Amino acid sequence: MAERERSSEDIRRDIAREEENLSQTVEQIGERIKEKLDWRAQVKDSPYWALGAAAGLGYFASKVFARRATPMERILGSLVEEVRGSLGPQPSAAAGTGLIRMTLLGIATRAAADWIRDECHLDSPTRGGDGPRPSTCRDSNIDPETNV
16 A cells, blocks of 8 residues: 655645635635624514513613612602602592692692702702701701801
């Protein structure tokens, strides 16, 4: 069994053939990558999965970027709940007169909360104030005449 010696021309042909096979393989891989990264085709092929993924991502993003209530908003929110609770059970807001009643109740609650904030000199830092100041409301033991 004598091994056949290859000529340089045979070696060049083999190299050219392998080079062409390699370039075709690279092209096929590139095409497959383009197909996999084309989001329009993915949505077209499986719209329900895409809808579920979009809903999940939206929910996750809403939790990540959710605005947190400031301490003042939490205090005023509990005040609103107390006022609503003291007025007794409320009818559904969808009922005709119930909608008007709920609107007026909301306006009155907001006005009461603003009045309390103004009377107690509670400036929110987000509104340009220096933060909460000492209370000078009726029941306060701080003398408003003293220089703070």
